Amino acid sequence: MACCLGAVVFADSRAATTPTDPAPTNLIAERAASAERQPASRATERAPAPTTPPPTPSATPTATPTTRPTVARTKVAKVKKKPTRPVPVAGLTQAQMDNAHTIVQVGLKMDIPRRGLVVAIATAMQESNLYNLASGVLPESLDYPNQGVGYDHDSVGLFQQRPSSGWGTVADLMRPAYAAEQFYAALLQIPGWQDMSITGAAQAVQISAFPDAYAQHEDRATTVVGALV
Structure with a gap:
């Protein structure tokens, strides 16, 4: 200039x-x-400095699908659940088998030997056919859950135990678990019961008018105990 x-x-x-x-x-x-006011002679017409265009808005980015590694599936062996109720054996109904299960479970908790379990099942088979019976002589017994009615004096429950003989109250004896516990407690009081025959041990507890009647149930009682233990 x-x-x-x-x-x-x-x-x-x-x-x-x-x-x-x-x-x-x-x-x-x-x-x-x-x-x-004139531009200098060496000053050439300069183009405006290029500006960086604003970024073009792009569509919402979509997630690129990723290939997941293939995992080999191994077959898991299905564990069969043990049925909550025992399967009937020896020709028993479900109700009879349930009662037998109760008798055996009480015996196991009391550490009763296997032979004692067989004695108890054979006794209940003879006395009540493994049903929890009320007594037609004791109307009170009908107020409790039962599976039939018997008429052998004031005998009630699975073992046909008599309240009048000191086995317990009607309410107690109508509970299968209690009745079984009382039977085992009496059996343990018999000296040498394990060396007796099944019918001899049962008779020592029950004092029945038919002392040999329990023998007929020994085989079936053994089968039932075998299925439950």
Whole structure:
């Protein structure tokens, strides 16, 4: 810009010395101002600096499906659940088998030997056919859960135990677990019961009018105990 201004001043000075073209005194100043407003000769027309275009909004990115590793499936052996109720054997009904199960479970909790379990089952088979019986002589017994009615004096329950003989209250004896516990407790009081026959051990507890009747149930009682133990 300085060189341009110098050229303007030089031209003005020549004009000032020419007598035929007098210039106004302020001409130099006006031309200098005009030149100052002109772009420098070396300044080329510059394009505006490129601006980075704003990023184009993209669609919502979709998740690229990933291939999951294939896992070999191994077959898991199905464990058969033990039935909650014992399966009847020896020709028993489900109700009879349930009662037998109760008798055996009580015996196991009392650490009664296997032979004692057979004695108990054979006794209940003879006395009540393995049903929890109320007594027609004791109307009170009918107020408790029962599976039939017997008429052998005031005998009640699986073992046909008599409240009048001191086995317990009607309410207690109508509970199969209690009746079984009382039977085992009496059996343990018999000296040498394990060396007796099944019918002999049962008779020692029950004092029945038919002492040999229990023998007929020994085989079935053994089968039932075998299925429950």
